[in-house]
Amino acid sequence: MRAIITLPFLWLGVFFLLPFALVLVIALGTNAPDSVPPVALGFSLKSFTLLFTDDLYLAAWLTSLRIAATSTLVALLLGYPMAYAIARAAPERRPLLLMLVVLPFWTSFLIRVYAWMGLLDENGLLNQFLRWSGLATDPGTILGTEWAVHLGIVYAYLPFMVLPLYAVLEKLDAGLLEAAADLGARPIQAFLTITLPLSLPGIVAGCLLVFIPAVGEFVIPDLLGGTETLMIGKVLWDEFFTNADWPLASAVAICLLVLLVGPIALFQRQQARSLERHL
Amino acid sequence: MSGPIVRIEGLSKRFGAVTAVDNVDLDVAPGELFALLGGSGCGKTTLLRLLAGFETPDAGRIFIDGQDMTGVPPHLRPVNMMFQSYALFPHMNVAENVGYGLRRDGVAKPEIARRVGEALDLVRLADLGQRRPAQLSGGQRQRVALARALVKRPKLLLLDEPLAALDRKLREGTRFELVRLQAELGLTFVMVTHDQGEAMSMASRLAVMDTGRIVQVGSPHEVYGRPATRFVADFIGLANIFERDGSWVVLRPEKIVLSTERPALAHTTAGRIVDIAYEGDRSLLRVATDGAVLIVSALPDPSHQRGQSVWLGWEPGAEHAVIP
Numbered sequence: 001m002r003a004i005i006t007l008p009f010l011w012l013g014v015f016f017l018l019p020f021a022l023v024l025v026i027a028l029g030t031n032a033p034d035s036v037p038p039v040a041l042g043f044s045l046k047s048f049t050l051l052f053t054d055d056l057y058l059a060a061w062l063t064s065l066r067i068a069a070t071s072t073l074v075a076l077l078l079g080y081p082m083a084y085a086i087a088r089a090a091p092e093r094r095p096l097l098l099m100l101v102v103l104p105f106w107t108s109f110l111i112r113v114y115a116w117m118g119l120l121d122e123n124g125l126l127n128q129f130l131r132w133s134g135l136a137t138d139p140g141t142i143l144g145t146e147w148a149v150h151l152g153i154v155y156a157y158l159p160f161m162v163l164p165l166y167a168v169l170e171k172l173d174a175g176l177l178e179a180a181a182d183l184g185a186r187p188i189q190a191f192l193t194i195t196l197p198l199s200l201p202g203i204v205a206g207c208l209l210v211f212i213p214a215v216g217e218f219v220i221p222d223l224l225g226g227t228e229t230l231m232i233g234k235v236l237w238d239e240f241f242t243n244a245d246w247p248l249a250s251a252v253a254i255c256l257l258v259l260l261v262g263p264i265a266l267f268q269r270q271q272a273r274s275l276e277r278h279l
Numbered sequence: 280m281s282g283p284i285v286r287i288e289g290l291s292k293r294f295g296a297v298t299a300v301d302n303v304d305l306d307v308a309p310g311e312l313f314a315l316l317g318g319s320g321c322g323k324t325t326l327l328r329l330l331a332g333f334e335t336p337d338a339g340r341i342f343i344d345g346q347d348m349t350g351v352p353p354h355l356r357p358v359n360m361m362f363q364s365y366a367l368f369p370h371m372n373v374a375e376n377v378g379y380g381l382r383r384d385g386v387a388k389p390e391i392a393r394r395v396g397e398a399l400d401l402v403r404l405a406d407l408g409q410r411r412p413a414q415l416s417g418g419q420r421q422r423v424a425l426a427r428a429l430v431k432r433p434k435l436l437l438l439d440e441p442l443a444a445l446d447r448k449l450r451e452g453t454r455f456e457l458v459r460l461q462a463e464l465g466l467t468f469v470m471v472t473h474d475q476g477e478a479m480s481m482a483s484r485l486a487v488m489d490t491g492r493i494v495q496v497g498s499p500h501e502v503y504g505r506p507a508t509r510f511v512a513d514f515i516g517l518a519n520i521f522e523r524d525g526s527w528v529v530l531r532p533e534k535i536v537l538s539t540e541r542p543a544l545a546h547t548t549a550g551r552i553v554d555i556a557y558e559g560d561r562s563l564l565r566v567a568t569d570g571a572v573l574i575v576s577a578l579p580d581p582s583h584q585r586g587q588s589v590w591l592g593w594e595p596g597a598e599h600a601v602i603p
Contacts, residue, residue: 173366175362175364175366176366178331178333178353178366179362179366179427180379181332181333181353182331182354182358182359182360183354183359183379183380183383183427183431184355184380184383184384184431185354185383186354187354189383193379197370198369198370
């Protein structure tokens with residue numbers, strides 16, 4: 001029993017807490033390009049002060065928040081009707097529909113993002129279709145724009161929106177909507193006063209599950225976004241691999257984590273509360 | 280003001296191959312407490328849902344207060360329903376639940392508060408307006424559901440098994456409470472129940488349903504005393520049903536006189552006590568006679584014993600012929 005409890009803590013300690021401590025130590029060191037690893041240990045806040053003085057980092061951070069927020073909103077607007085339709089589908093059809101939602105997970109995330117490159121490229125399938133159908137003779141290229149980043153994030157994280165929404169909508173007692181109608185509520189009123197407030201836990205869960213990873217997303221902006229799409233995850237990568245500035249990259253990583261702790265804590269509190277309500 | 284509050288004409292509803300409601304005609308007069316009585320799957324709940332507008336009929340029409348309800352969605356019908364599961368909104372407190380229908384109608388806030396207060400007074404829940412449904416007992420929830428359905432003073436209140444979710448003790452008191460409210464407010468109630476005791480004790484008239492059809496409509500006295508069919512006689516109360524000279528005869532247990540001597544009555548038969556079920560205020564005895572085993576209701580008598588030889592007797596008027 002004790003071993004069962006100890007094991008996950010040990011795991012978290014070795015593979016999460018320890019690396020985090022290492023990152024913190026590196027962040028407090030200084031850049032030493034000639035040594036291996038390129039860090040001189042010490043206690044310097046130089047990397048952190050640079051983060052707050054150079055506009056680049058603040059801009060990247062704000063861009064990340066903005067793209068993550070709009071993508072989350074789009075995912076919500078797409079995911080809610082999807083989850084609603086699945087929850088209202090005949091019970092024997094629901095497993096199939098749910099499987100279709102999670103089916104993309106069976107292919108590697110990276111490969112799916114590359115596939116989008118093939119679709120959105122200047123001579124990609126989308127533009128080929130537009131030219132062939134005559135809808136546009138000289139279509140622009142979506143790849144390399146912020147549009148492509150939004151598209152990629154919404155596509156990649158949509159299941160994380162649909163699944164928690166489905167979970168709450170499926171449990172929603174259809175009798176409540178009949179009661180609302182019986183008391184004089186038009187269908188849209190019944191939705192706004194009953195379905196929407198009762199699915200709020202699912203909305204919060206879905207939004208945080210999309211928003212949190214989207215803020216730190218690196219692969220999608222790197223592959224689908226252009227050079228002008230500066231997201232914090234990509235900055236982190238560049239500092240680490242292109243500039244080989246480990247202390248600065250570590251400082252970015254720590255700031256990212258600290259800033260995401262807020263939403264994560266919110267998510268956990270909301271989960272705990274909805275658990276309480278069901279007990 | 281005359282004419283029925285509810286008129287149902289040739290109403291039918293099928294679910295796939297199952298005919299849930301089969302060509303039903305029924306009138307309910309204003310101010311009645313009308314019960315739809317039947318076993319599970321007899322179509323009584325479907326009939327109620329057709330009245331509320333949750334189901335659309337395959338044939339026939341419903342008039343409520345003279346208005347054809349064909350194609351009228353639930354939110355535009357002048358009826359309110361009390362659901363079997365109560366269907367209280369879990370994210371609203373009691374007062375918000377009760378006021379929901381008034382808010383939908385755009386009633387002014389002070390007026391809503393007044394009428395919600397009135398409705399809660401009526402069901403004796405005035406102090407619990409701020410509670411959530413989850414914080415209430417089963418009986419309190421039932422009364423919130425009732426207040427919510429009553430607050431709009433509908434022409435017709437539909438009650439789906441209003442007492443089924445209550446424990447037995449509470450059910451007894453709530454029966455009288457519902458009847459009192461119905462009389463006090465002068466509303467028309469149509470109630471669905473599978474419990475014949477409930478229907479008999481509460482309803483001014485009742486309809487017995489079987490496989491989608493209405494078998495008999497009448498006052499509880501009529502239905503119990505003069506059941507139209509074998510099914511009704513068997514379904515309502517206890518009955519001895521036997522065939523004699525090619526016709527079916529119903530004889531209620533309490534109409535049979537049990538004695539040790541041969542009684543001076545038109546019909547007599549000798550028998551032997553097979554079983555005694557003591558119920559406090561009466562005993563139910565099963566007596567094996569020449570032809571059949573008869574159920575007899577008698578005042579409890581400790582001297583009765585299993586295997587004892589007794590005489591049974593009844594007047595000709597105690598018998599009632601029914602359609603098989």
